Amino acid sequence: MFSTDFLDLAPLEEAGGTVVLPGSKSISNRVLLLAALSGGTTVVHDLLDSDDTRVMLDALRALGCSVEEQGGSIAITGMAPPPSGGRLGGGRSDVDGGRPHPNPPPEGEGARKLFLGNAGTAMRPLTAALALLGGTYELSGVPRMHERPIGDLVDALRQLGCRIDYLGNEGFPPLRIHPATALQLDAPIAVRGDVSSQFLTALLMALPLVASRDVVIEVVGELISRPYIEITLNMLQRFGIAVRREGWQRFTIPAGSRYRSPGEIHVEADASSASYFVALGAIAGVRQPVRIEGVGAGSIQGDIRFVEAARQMGADVASGPNWLEVRRGAWPLKAVDLDCNHIPDAAMTLAVMALYADGPTTLRNIASWRVKETDRLAAMATELRKLGADVEEGADFLRVRPPRAWSAARIHTYDDHRMAMCFALAAFNPAGAHLRIEDPKCVGKTFPDYFEALFSVVQTSRPHIPVICVDGPTASGKGTLASEVARRLGYHYLDSGALYRITGLAATRAGLVLDEAHEHSIAKLAGSLDIVFSTAGRVLLSGQDVTDAIRTEEAGMNASRVSALPAVRTALVALQQGFRRLPGLVADGRDMGTVIFPDAQLKVYLTASAAQRAERRHKQLISKGISATLAALRADLEARDHRDSSRAVAPLKPAEDALLLDNSGQTVEESVAQVLRWWEEKQPFSTK
Ligand SMILES: Nc1ncnc2c1ncn2[C@@H]1O[C@H](COP(=O)(O)OP(=O)(O)OP(=O)(O)O)[C@@H](O)[C@H]1O
Numbered sequence: 001m002f003s004t005d006f007l008d009l010a011p012l013e014e015a016g017g018t019v020v021l022p023g024s025k026s027i028s029n030r031v032l033l034l035a036a037l038s039g040g041t042t043v044v045h046d047l048l049d050s051d052d053t054r055v056m057l058d059a060l061r062a063l064g065c066s067v068e069e070q071g072g073s074i075a076i077t078g079m080a081p082p083p084s085g086g087r088l089g090g091g092r093s094d095v096d097g098g099r100p101h102p103n104p105p106p107e108g109e110g111a112r113k114l115f116l117g118n119a120g121t122a123m124r125p126l127t128a129a130l131a132l133l134g135g136t137y138e139l140s141g142v143p144r145m146h147e148r149p150i151g152d153l154v155d156a157l158r159q160l161g162c163r164i165d166y167l168g169n170e171g172f173p174p175l176r177i178h179p180a181t182a183l184q185l186d187a188p189i190a191v192r193g194d195v196s197s198q199f200l201t202a203l204l205m206a207l208p209l210v211a212s213r214d215v216v217i218e219v220v221g222e223l224i225s226r227p228y229i230e231i232t233l234n235m236l237q238r239f240g241i242a243v244r245r246e247g248w249q250r251f252t253i254p255a256g257s258r259y260r261s262p263g264e265i266h267v268e269a270d271a272s273s274a275s276y277f278v279a280l281g282a283i284a285g286v287r288q289p290v291r292i293e294g295v296g297a298g299s300i301q302g303d304i305r306f307v308e309a310a311r312q313m314g315a316d317v318a319s320g321p322n323w324l325e326v327r328r329g330a331w332p333l334k335a336v337d338l339d340c341n342h343i344p345d346a347a348m349t350l351a352v353m354a355l356y357a358d359g360p361t362t363l364r365n366i367a368s369w370r371v372k373e374t375d376r377l378a379a380m381a382t383e384l385r386k387l388g389a390d391v392e393e394g395a396d397f398l399r400v401r402p403p404r405a406w407s408a409a410r411i412h413t414y415d416d417h418r419m420a421m422c423f424a425l426a427a428f429n430p431a432g433a434h435l436r437i438e439d440p441k442c443v444g445k446t447f448p449d450y451f452e453a454l455f456s457v458v459q460t461s462r463p464h465i466p467v468i469c470v471d472g473p474t475a476s477g478k479g480t481l482a483s484e485v486a487r488r489l490g491y492h493y494l495d496s497g498a499l500y501r502i503t504g505l506a507a508t509r510a511g512l513v514l515d516e517a518h519e520h521s522i523a524k525l526a527g528s529l530d531i532v533f534s535t536a537g538r539v540l541l542s543g544q545d546v547t548d549a550i551r552t553e554e555a556g557m558n559a560s561r562v563s564a565l566p567a568v569r570t571a572l573v574a575l576q577q578g579f580r581r582l583p584g585l586v587a588d589g590r591d592m593g594t595v596i597f598p599d600a601q602l603k604v605y606l607t608a609s610a611a612q613r614a615e616r617r618h619k620q621l622i623s624k625g626i627s628a629t630l631a632a633l634r635a636d637l638e639a640r641d642h643r644d645s646s647r648a649v650a651p652l653k654p655a656e657d658a659l660l661l662d663n664s665g666q667t668v669e670e671s672v673a674q675v676l677r678w679w680e681e682k683q684p685f686s687t688k
Pocket residue numbers: 473474475476477478479480481497556616617619620663666667668669671
């Protein structure tokens with residue numbers, strides 16, 4: 001996951017390849033709660049690992065469920081019934097025993113506190129289940145969760161006899177739940193269906209816990225987002241509850257319903273997450289299709305119907321039971337006028353596809369967007385306008401006219417995963433306008449590796465991929481600076497010196513003398529090195545860890561010797577240029593800006609006085625327990641600098657367009673800040 005402040009997207013050109021999608025959030029959180037409410041153990045395969053599922057798992061643990069990792073799957077052992085099989089919740093007389101028994105708060109504590117982040121799929125169903133199960137709880141979340149309505153659900157539960165207080169604003173979390181006194185199950189329970197379908201879902205999942213008789217739920221108003229109710233009914237069926245339904249207005253939980261674990265259950269991939277890759281294929285699947293694995297025509301998720309909408313806009317989609325393949329069909333895409341009530345989440349992706357359409361696109365019946373992670377109608381309109389689109393925002397619709405002139409834009413994401421994911425698709429704009437996605441880690445809610453997945457199937461020409469070069473003499477701090485700048489920007493990092501160090505080490509180990517007479521043998525060796533830079537910061541040569549072996553002063557000197565041989569340098573060019581991958585690269589060395597990436601967008605030539613550098617290296621070695629004298633170190637580095645800058649090929653020197661940075665008097669943070677400022681000044685959406 002990209003945990004940077006922002007992620008800059010270079011102009012993208014095409015897409016093609018395969019993505020395997022993570023599990024559905026909607027199914028994952030329903031399955032977790034149902035497993036917790038069932039007796040015995042349920043092994044859940046392909047569970048989504050994201051912020052919202054982590055929040056649910058933490059809550060279930062706090063309630064006394066056992067949660068165990070089992071070879072990539074999760075085993076949930078449900079809340080046990082009370083030891084005596086007796087009644088729960090303060091001695092209610094109308095419900096039977098044997099129901100799940102949440103872990104009560106420790107003696108003396110008022111309420112068990114559950115923090116549910118911004119997960120509506122945890123807040124709503126847990127409110128209903130805990131209100132019926134008994135015990136005292138406080139349910140809270142992030143500030144936005146406290147702005148998301150829950151009043152209709154609380155009203156429905158209060159009709160039943162549940163006792164729930166608002167701890168902040170009336171109608172919104174945080175909530176305090178007390179044990180109910182007596183439950184009224186004889187009259188139908190009325191719940192509004194036109195604000196969020198999660199209220200009905202919450203009741204459908206909670207009421208089987210107390211269905212000593214038929215329990216009827218009546219939906220007031222037009223039920224929105226019906227496909228999510230279909231998922232709920234489907235999951236309930238898998239856990240032994242056969243709800244009877246009359247249209248979309250009346251649902252009956254039969255008397256004697258009781259949760260039964262299916263033992264094992266597979267979570268299908270997220271159809272809403274698939275929408276970004278369906279759109280990707282429609283926009284950029286020019287020479288090859290984008291293949292999506294994990295979800296397909298057989299999906300139980302309503303958002304799979306996004307495929308129909310994408311087809312209407314021109315996407316060429318082939319499908320199998322659990323895969324989709326999407327290519328560009330009509331281009332530009334065809335403008336549409338659509339009722340999106342059945343695909344509220346995925347419809348956000350249509351709003352971005354509309355940027356590439358041949359006329360205005362209208363998305364209707366999307367009022368529910370206003371009460372999601374953010375007010376998505378307002379957020380969408382604001383951010384689409386930044387790109388140059390003409391947008392009309394209605395109470396429950398959005399009309400998008402594609403930009404006449406695209407603008408580079410910083411996309412604010414409002415802590416809303418879907419804003420980040422769908423806006424990334426604007427990077428294919430024909431104007432090549434740059435895009436900055438703010439707070440990219442918000443995708444962690446449902447698809448933590450979204451951007452990694454995206455980068456694995458998109459292509460662009462090399463010159464579009466940003467590169468920052470940091471060249472300079474030894475011990476000037478290039479590696480320290482470059483790796484930190486890469487981390488802050490979410491870019492790849494190339495330590496080109498390590499390649500020469502490895503070559504020197506491999507050649508020495510092969511018994512080759514590091515001189516001109518062996519130039520071609522060393523070059524041949526350099527061209528065939530099996531090198532891995534591990535994510536843990538280790539360097540492997542043919543599977544062997546050489547991290548420490550290449551860091552000695554001797555290895556540095558040997559690197560300098562082999563690097564003076566032109567054939568060796570040539571042998572390493574393609575390898576180094578191969579590091580230029582999306583979303584960008586920071587490379588440090590001696591000739592990054594002059595030879596390897598002459599078109600780099602920013603070149604920095606980093607220096608410090610020889611005395612400073614010798615002192616830094618001295619400290620570095622001493623801290624590793626390696627003894628050295630300042631005088632010897634200074635002599636060594638001056639000898640190395642001399643060899644590096646006087647060699648015939650790619651000598652150490654500043655590129656003509658490099659910015660000079662003498663960091664003798666600077667801290668590491670000051671030099672990093674300086675380079676990031678220079679980088680920012682080069683961005684098209686710079687505030688300067
Ligand atoms: N601006 C700075 N102020 C103080 N110390 C620094 C600064 N930059 C780097 N250092 C320290 O100097 C030492 C050498 O830095 P680093 O290894 O990054 O240099 P380098 O230029 O990459 O060296 P080489 O070319 O030999 O690989 C490190 O211990 C680092 O923490």
